[in-house]
Amino acid sequence: MSEETKHIKISDYDYPLPDERIAKFPLAERDNSKLLLYKSGEVSEDVFHHLSSHLPQGALMVFNNTKVIQARMHFRKETGALIEIFLMEPASPADYELMFQTNGKCSWFCMIGNLKKWKEGKLNRDFEINGHKLTLSASVDRTKAPEVAGGTNHWIDFEWNNGNVSFAEILEAVGELPIPPYLNRETQESDKTTYQTVYSKIKGSVAAPTAGLHFTDKVLKSLDEAGVVRDELTLHVGAGTFKPVKSEEIEDHNMHTEYIVVHRHTLENLLKHDCSAIAVGTTSVRTLESLYYMGVKLEMNPSALETELHVNQWDPYDYAHNDDGLVLVEGRVVTVEKAIRNLLAYLDKDKLEALHSSTQIIIAPGFTYKIVKMLVTNFHQPQSTLLLLVSAFLKGDWHKVYDYALAHGFRFLSYGDSSLLIP
Incomplete structure (x- = not known):
């Protein structure tokens, strides 16, 4: 059979x-x-x-x-290059529930769009939650990129400068809902x-x-x-x-x-x-x-x-x-x-x-x-x-x-x- x-x-x-x-x-x-x-x-x-x-x-x-989580995030380098980070799977903590409650830092396996423009260093993104200014930084740990999902994923460490804000709140503020690629359109608020x-x-x-x-x-x-x-x-x-x-x-x-x-x-x-x-x-x-x-x-x-x-x-x-x-x-x-x-x-x-x-x-x-x-x-x-x-x-x-x-x-x-x- x-x-x-x-x-x-x-x-x-x-x-x-x-x-x-x-x-x-x-x-x-x-x-x-x-x-x-x-x-x-x-x-x-x-x-x-x-x-x-x-x-x-x-x-x-x-x-x-x-x-569905707002798994797609965009960061702009100082050079102006736009880098897309697409969350695929929790790395640390590996448990989904714990991940969204995490404060201060966490790590994910991610796909990266425009990776060739991001050779090293941290990406930063400034935003506000409830009137508080925050910075979210992302960096690739190249020592930990395993053969996940056919080797297309990278280990990304995220950090943010407010220990009272959970990663779930971060995604709510800066993430975008990843609608299917075959729709050939941008995500809209209605999605x-x-x-x-x-x-x-x-x-x-x-x-x-x-x-x-x-x-x-x-x-x-x-x-x-x-x-x-x-x-x-x-x-x-x-x-x-x-x-x-x-x-x-x-x-x-x-x-x-x-x-x-x-x-x-x-x-x-x-x-x-x-x-x-x-x-x-x-x-x-x-x-x-x-x-x-x-x-x-x-x-x-x-x-x-x-x-x-x-x-x-x-x-x-x-x-x-x-x-x-x-x-x-x-x-x-x-x-x-x-x-x-x-x-x-x-x-x-x-x-x-x-x-x-x-x-x-x-x-x-x-x-x-x-x-x-x-x-x-x-x-x-x-x-x-x-x-x-x-x-x-x-x-x-x-x-x-x-x-x-x-x-x-x-x-x-x-x-x-x-x-x-x-x-």
């Missing part, structure tokens, strides 16, 4: 996407977006605010509650609202989990009234989500690592719902499907450390499976329920309320979905790993969805329309 998947040609996942079909801005009412319905091979359409009428009563629906889900809570993403952008309080209320059970997890979306597949075969594409937090109640909710869920967005899919493989790792080694639960890109394809796609460990079938119970036992052992881990999982044709039974998602870029994920979910039938969307005036990508996929 793994070899066939690794030799998938990304050129087979192409389709024509004219620029005018890419939604540059969202609709004024986000839940008025169109909703494509794919049910067992049949395609139709509705309006997003009718979503609850298409979902089974009592089903578990899982949302990604990450919040601060429209490029966040209404249920976003946990700061850390540099891109929105865009399937969630269609939800309004009204739609969430209609889900509750329809008996749909809502739960949340956190996956901090990295800029790697926009990374194009440049290799001919996906074997040579290096998936980015993303950080996840899943609380005990979510695992318990999964058990109550036969380990089945409706995922809102591909980030929720990647997290939920990674849980199974984390549980498999605990089946192999019950005393595994948190870092050892990381799901590598090819883990799902390299294990021995039975005909149902379940992993075999020493001849034993690891059911989805067993994997989830292993994760709960792991939390119990260390008296933890949440699982903190990371995933690099690539979901492509040849992958067997274990937990996600229905998917709410937007329309993705041609030749992207997200299109591979959708194809795997629809057992190759993605063309039917995209041909319909192109022929019926659907809007594409982050601010575009939505779909409900039920294989």
